[in-house]
Amino acid sequence: MNQPKYHVFVCSSSRINGKQMGYCAKNGAVEIIQKMMMAIQEEDLTNQVMLSNTGCLGVCQQGPIMVVYPEGTWYGSLTVEDVDEIVESHFKNGEVVESLEI
Amino acid sequence: MNQPKYHVFVCSSSRINGKQMGYCAKNGAVEIIQKMMMAIQEEDLTNQVMLSNTGCLGVCQQGPIMVVYPEGTWYGSLTVEDVDEIVESHFKNGEVVESLEI
Numbered sequence: 001m002n003q004p005k006y007h008v009f010v011c012s013s014s015r016i017n018g019k020q021m022g023y024c025a026k027n028g029a030v031e032i033i034q035k036m037m038m039a040i041q042e043e044d045l046t047n048q049v050m051l052s053n054t055g056c057l058g059v060c061q062q063g064p065i066m067v068v069y070p071e072g073t074w075y076g077s078l079t080v081e082d083v084d085e086i087v088e089s090h091f092k093n094g095e096v097v098e099s100l101e102i
Numbered sequence: 103m104n105q106p107k108y109h110v111f112v113c114s115s116s117r118i119n120g121k122q123m124g125y126c127a128k129n130g131a132v133e134i135i136q137k138m139m140m141a142i143q144e145e146d147l148t149n150q151v152m153l154s155n156t157g158c159l160g161v162c163q164q165g166p167i168m169v170v171y172p173e174g175t176w177y178g179s180l181t182v183e184d185v186d187e188i189v190e191s192h193f194k195n196g197e198v199v200e201s202l203e204i
Contacts, residue, residue, distance in 0.1 A: 001161070001176040001204055007169070009111065009156065012118050016132050016155050020120030030118050053118050053157040054111065059103070067109070069171035074103040102103055 004050035006091055010036070011065045012053035023060040028079060029053075032064055035080045039087045049091050062102050076102035106152035108193055112138070113167045114155035125162040130181060131155075134166055137182045141189045151193050164204050178204035 010033050013022030033053055040049050057065045062076035066086070073096050075086065082100055089095045112135050115124030135155055142151050159167045164178035168188070175198050177188065184202055191197045 003174045003176075007171065007174070009154070012116070012157070014114070014116030014118075014120070014122075014155065014157065016114050016116075016135055018116075018120075018122035018127075020116075025120075033118050050160070052111070052159060053116060055114070055116065055155040057154060058152070069109065070174055072105045072109070072172055074105075 005048040007050045007052065007069045008036070009052050009054045009057075009067045009069070011055070011057045011063060014053060014055045016055065022056055022063075024056075024063040024065060027064055029064040031080050032066070032078055032083060035083045036087065039083055040091070043087055043092065045087070045091055049087075059102065065102075071096075074102050075100045107150040109152045109154065109171045110138070111154050111156045111159075111169045111171070113157070113159045113165060116155060116157045118157065124158055126158075126165040126167060129166055131166040133182050134168070134180055134185060137185045138189065141185055142193070145189055145194065147189070147193055151189075161204070167204075173198075176204050177202045 011024040012029050013020050013025035064078045066075040089097050113126040114131050115122050115127035166180045168177040188199055191199050
């Protein structure tokens with residue numbers, strides 16, 4: 001496999017039974033995923049950043065949740081307004097956005 | 103965050119619109135997730151191994167797909183019969199199952 005530099009996971013509250021139920025999806029996670037996918041493409045980062053949606057990541061009360069591997073950075077209480085800063089700082093410049101870490 | 107030693111992602115073909123459509127879900131991915139969750143609990147690895155389901159991981163033709171972080175190991179063409187070997191070799195003994203890597 002051609003390993004991406006960053007593999008980004010955002011909870012979309014997707015259960016394995018096919019239902020979508022949970023805190024993150026009800027609080028803007030889908031819009032965050034859509035905006036981040038667009039930002040990754042606009043910044044020409046598609047070869048470096050892979051974006052995946054997930055089921056519950058276990059810390060719903062701090063959602064919407066994003067995890068970035070391989071470093072294992074956990075971001076929480078995200079809004080669509082946070083997407084550009086994460087893309088610019090973390091994915092383009094390699095600097096974790098500490099104010100959004102949980 | 104209390105970072106797990108291994109964060110395991112298995113594609114459950116979960117789209118961000120809440121639908122579950124795709125190769126992995128049609129080819130046993132949900133059963134793989136269920137068996138792995140049980141194996142993690144039976145082997146008392148819940149403090150070390152976190153298991154999440156995901157949307158499409160982009161290599162459907164090699165599915166069902168599993169990715170293990172932080173090392174970034176990609177496993178493919180999985181069946182429920184492969185679960186015990188991955189848990190025993192990779193999660194308990196730290197040795198990647200090379201025969202299942204893609």
